[in-house]
Amino acid sequence: MLEIRGLAASIDGKPILKGIDLVVPTGEVHAIMGPNGSGKSTLSYILAGREGYDVTGGEVRLDGVDLLTLAPEERAVAGLFLAFQYPVELPGVGNANFLRTALNATRRARGESELDAVQFLKLARAALRDLAMADDMLKRNVNVGFSGGEKKRNEVLQMAILKPKFAILDETDSGLDIDALKIVAGGVNTLRGPGFSALVITHYQRLLDHIVPDRVHVLAGGRILRSGGPELARALEESGYAALGLEAVGEDVAAIGAS
């Protein structure tokens, strides 16, 4: 279970998150929607431990563990995974090597034995098949020369192999055609179960047609302004944020939007 209580954060003294309260019980998938500049990506980076943000208040716990005191790699081995909105290129670093190093770091932390190259390849090939990805994906350098869609699928491949307890998908659907979108959604749905929960950040209903969320939250101006079931996302898609009465906080939204 992920519990966010009163999370406030700023960049260079400018408040971005102004008190987020959000609980994602184990086994559930929640969606976060919201206008540009509302703090969605900031929230995902802070959860994963990126430096450059000042957390000014609140706390985040994953299964009771205080995440904010952990380094990014400690959060990762504790079971947190962030699928990046803009996956990073690592020239000269083979995808298979990268994935195996990451998996073994996780396994070590869990007290499991490390996988050798042969064991790893077997596991990786199975994951590739599930995601309809070509084997040569493993031989290429991490994200180097990948198309936008390939990068996103590579994120989902990493998630499938690392099997996190809690995943954050930051606009993983942007830039995907409908076939790739289904594959990505399939990757998430495969992991769904009692030991897995996720936060799906998206602008679009179409992803949520394939990954049906248990709850939908609207983030605007650094606060969760509305929460509801999957129907909330559909209402947003049809009539926009303003029509939902979110103009009441228009000042905040405008302030962020203008920055």
Place this chain on the structure above:
Amino acid sequence: MSAFAEPRDPIQAATEGRYKWGFETAIEMEIAPKGLNEDIIRLISAKKDEPEWLLAWRLKAFAAWRETSEPDWAKVKHPPIDYQALHYYAAPKRKPGPKSLAEVDPELLATYEKLGIPLRERAILAGVEGAGAAEVRPDIAPGVAIDAVFDSVSVATTFRETLAKAGVIFCPISEAVREHPDLVRRYLGSVVPPGDNFFAALNSAVFTDGSFVFVPKGVRCPMELSTYFRINARNTGQFERTLIIAEAGASVSYLEGCTAPQRDENQLHAAVVELVALDDATIKYSTVQNWYPGDAEGRGGIYNFVTKRGACRGARSKISWTQVETGSAITWKYPSCILQGEGSVGEFYSVAVTNHHQQADTGTKMIHLGANTKSTIIAKGISAGRSNNTYRGLVRMMPRAQGARNFTQCDSLLIGDRCGAHTVPYIESRNPSARVEHEATTSKIADDQLFYCRSRGLSQEDAVNLIVNGFCKDVLKELPMEFAVEAQKLLAVSLEGSVG
């Protein structure tokens, strides 16, 4: 919250690196008095039992040295070196002519064991003087023959009988002077003349040992050859001389490794390496240089002033230099190829890492004399801490180099914001049909690369290693397999603590 109280930039300069090879061996040494003069040179020559011609050659080099001055064009800074305050000869004391490794000082063997040199592998008892010692069975032999040079003297050469069966000569150069004087006399100084430059002249005057390799016509050397250099004695310069000759159609792969104890004062290392490749011959020369780099404040470390040059004399001959340079306080080194034979090929693959206060000015020279000669230069420089890393390379196309081609790629990687990377290419073309390509990039290990790796569970150090190894991949893959792994580990150790 504490995780966010850290400084914004996760890349902070170095604090402490560890140098694992910094121990000193307590061993009885025979050391010449400090200073350099004709008497010292005569002493060295006498100690080595050298013929008259070699002494004359040394004295000529000494005269040339006195006429020249230290080169000042490199981007390195150091206090003046007092050449009269150094010892020019130091050797482990021993009975003359041990017949087997068993007679070599056990302290010395322990040192090599600590350094991870498999000198004692299995049943090796390679005779130091080639005396009929029990040879390792080839079926269990590791594929590397080793010549170990301790301070000025070669202490043990392994696998000599196996090599001798193939017709390959691999021995200390001082022994080659005695046993194969014609070969030595024909080739010594033929690639790097005694007066070539200040440091080469110094080396020619006082060199004490090094390796000699001769691979006769048509022979592929059956195993990797390796020399391990160790500076131990205090205030001693090491001046080894290596000469490798591959006759027509021959091929050989050679690797050198180097370490030194950790000391507060600087030590001088001025080696000369000469390679000669005749028709269709191939020489692959790999270096993993890990001389003591000095401490985090820049105290101590080796001054590494080395002249390495290969002559592709024969048609279609090939010389390939691969170097991984992580050590030394100062590195001044330009392994070069003279591409004389038609269609000959020169290659230079280099990784130079500098951390703390290290300075490296390294690169290559590719001199294209013959038609259709080809050269490739791949240089990767990694700077961390407050170090300075310069690539300096010359590509020269001479008038007869019809259709010659060069490709150069220089990439620099910066870790932190207090180090420097510099690229100084010199391109001269006197033949309109020659083609020269030069590509260069400079990049920084980006925060987002580090964060991406860490968010997948890699520690900060592992993330840096992964990124650095990826950056160096094109060069590391050129190393013989046995040493590629060692080189990777060395990169990791050299950059330890470079990211805060």
